[in-house]
Each structure stands twice: as C-alpha cells, then as structure tokens.
Amino acid sequence: MRGLVFSDTHGVIDSCLRTVRKIKDVDMIIHAGDVSADAKQLAEIFTKIPVKYVCGNCEYVLSPSELEFSVEDKKFFVTHGHYFNVKYEDSYTTLLNKAKAVNADIVIFGHTHKPICDVREGITLLNPGSVKFGGTYGVVEIENGKLRAAVLDL
Numbered sequence: 001m002r003g004l005v006f007s008d009t010h011g012v013i014d015s016c017l018r019t020v021r022k023i024k025d026v027d028m029i030i031h032a033g034d035v036s037a038d039a040k041q042l043a044e045i046f047t048k049i050p051v052k053y054v055c056g057n058c059e060y061v062l063s064p065s066e067l068e069f070s071v072e073d074k075k076f077f078v079t080h081g082h083y084f085n086v087k088y089e090d091s092y093t094t095l096l097n098k099a100k101a102v103n104a105d106i107v108i109f110g111h112t113h114k115p116i117c118d119v120r121e122g123i124t125l126l127n128p129g130s131v132k133f134g135g136t137y138g139v140v141e142i143e144n145g146k147l148r149a150a151v152l153d154l
Helices: 014-022 036-045 093-101
Strands: 002-006 028-031 051-053 066-071 074-079 106-108 116-120 123-127 136-143 146-153
Touching: 002 014, 002 036, 014 036, 028 036, 036 051, 051 066, 074 093, 093 106, 093 123, 106 136, 116 146, 123 136, 123 146
Parallel strands: 002 028, 028 051, 074 106, 106 123
Antiparallel strands: 002 136, 066 074, 116 123, 136 146
C-alpha cells in the first residue's frame, strides 16, 4: 500500500495534482486538514483512489476532526492537530497519549506547517508539512507488514 499525505493546502492543489499523477501505484490519499474542500476536490479528480480527510482549524465544514482506520493491520489516526497542542508541545505528548488510547501505529497530522517524520514510543508521527507554505508532502508505505513513512519535497 502506498499513500500520499497532504496537509495545509489552503486552496492550492496544483502541486498535489502533479504529485499524484507522477507517483506510481498510489492506493490512497490522506489530507490532514486546512482545507478539506481541497481533499474533496482531489476525490472528484482521482475517482479511483480513496481519499480520507479531516477538517482543520481554518474551516467550518461538516468534516470529521479525527479519523481512525486500518490498512493491512496498521492502525491510522488522522487529525489536523490543533486540538492536540501540536504547536506548543515539541514532545507531542497530548497527541501521543491519544494515539496510545486508540492503539494507533501511525499518527498523521498537520497544523504547524513544519514537516516531521519520527517514531516515538513505537508510534510513527507524520506531519507532511504544508503544501502551500512549505512545499512538502508525506508518503506512507506498508509492505510485508512493515510501515514506512517519509516527508518529501513537491
């Protein structure tokens, strides 16, 4: 499974479109908020690729603020991050506590516009940064039961 992870697009999806078209075998797109309407647009364009998304702090839409799902026995927790103090806790304690509570293997979030890909307490933390304000995105791959994640430049 290969998933592309975007966040904080804020109405700018041209580079997302180019990235999805350039990467082979994309199985899923995950959008970590700001703006979920951009995720909906991606879903309308790439009708054969499932798009999962949450809303962010800069929007007032009826999209979930948290999402949990599993892929190949790996549990994902997706949130924008503004309810979990991600701008104020370098240790991401609040976010990690939530991840542990839902037994997540990976937490995907945004909000800070700063990319991070790290493993803490056995949980992968992935913030792809901001498409609009940083020009980065994330990739999550699961192969033979092993989860890998990375942040890349658009």
